[in-house]
Amino acid sequence: MQHEGKEALLRTEGLTRRFGGLVAVSDVDFDILPGEILGLIGPNGAGKSTTFNLISGFYKPSAGKLTVFGENCTGKSPLTISRMGLVRTFQHGSLMPSMSVRDNILLGTIHGVRGAGKRRERAAETAEMLGLTPYLSEEAGTLPHGIQRLVSIGIAFAARPRLLCLDEPLTGLNQTEVANTLAVLEKIRDEHGCSVLLVEHNMKAVMKVCDRIVVLHHGQVLASGTPAEIRADKSVIEAYLGHRHAN
């Protein structure tokens, strides 16, 4: 599968995961392209988190194939996949609460950057980009929720991944914080050419920031396309968006 000559950064083919008798994710195919923000949406229990855990190596697929940066990564460990340049965050507490914001972000640089001075430069640059500079010396666990969410993105982005996977980074944020985070994601895409996979419940935000959207429903891909296409898709409207959006 080629998209306008672009090789996919990540491709799933027939990705399936069963938990005992329950099929959480079934035969899921999608691609993430260079330089795009891809939204992965779906109602609760649609299989978003399972898919997320499958592509980051935290779960092994029961069937199907996962290709990351052109390499077959089916069944590879989270460490192998993260070292290739796919970095993820977690839905809850994706940071080190007892450490300073500076050290949190620094942690993301340790594997990829040689030399203590260069790591600090990278961490400072990352903090600046996320607007976290005023909080550098604060203990991360004591900060407001919105700032903590940004710190989580900061840790992940400090590793300068090629593909940044964010698990519901907007949950619990107010409107200003959401706008702020979306601006950060656009900067990550536009200034660093890093692709972003965004698993999110906030539909308005997803529609605004994503280049393409994949909709999961009952563990399967219900639809995929641009936000405009998804908005117009009848099956999506029925399954997920509900009547308010349909009108």
Next chain:
Amino acid sequence: MGENLKLPYWFFGIALVLGATLLVSDPYVASVVNIVSIAALIAVSLRFVMLIGELNFATAAFVGIGAYTAGSAITILEWPFLVALVLGGIVAALVSIVFGYITLRTKGPYFLLIGFAFTEAVRIVYSKSMVLGGNSGMVGIFPPIAFDPWMPTFVMAVVALMIFGLYLLERSDFGKILTAIRDNEDVARTVGLNILFVKIACFAIASFAAGMAGSLHAVTNNVISPGDFSFLLAAFALAYVKVGGEDNIVGPLVGAVLLVVLGSYALGLGGHEHIFYGAAVILAVLLMPEGITGLLRRGRDRLMGKGKRHAA
């Protein structure tokens, strides 16, 4: 590193304690100085693994392995003193790499129990081994005669060097990974850090320090027996850490000095020194959950005004 390492304090402190040991002439005081130094090193070793959030009761086993290695090297193999001393640390570290590779996949109470079981199993091995002297242990582990008058200074110097080394490691980026593992192992893993490898490295470094403490115990006590290295050794070390405070590497030092000195005083009174450990731990947990150093820091913060706590 670039961070404030407080090096002048370290150099001044080390010079001060080394200078003080030169003034020691009474053999009883000399033995207390040795015991305090060794206890401090064991407590710092235990705390080093606490940085990754694990309570390492196998510390006692590695102290024993160091002691028996140094003891065997000196009395059986007749190797040079300094070689035997360092060998205790190296053998303890090597054994800990194998032990850690297998056990560091577990956490919390499971890891603690495995450490406890390992300590007791190793102790039984000594008591059953004829070469190692069985239940009565090994005797005649002497340092060269030339070392004799300098022993407290020598022991203190080795301990200070080890503790300073562990401090530098803790403050390095490696140390930050250790704290990150305690705080949130999954996040550390997602940014490309090999968690098991880092845990084993942390464990091996701590075990090297524990092994060195064992070597020093063997050459200062001259006699070792399996009973010296039961899990109680780790329990005492935990008491030093908790009473002194675990936030800072100085905590275990304060705890070790206080409890060992109190303990030897109690022995002089003919009392059971263990009562002091029990009482001190209970008081520390109830009155000073952050230990003595935590209490002092809070006092200082209050004097200097609020908001400076996170400045370091």
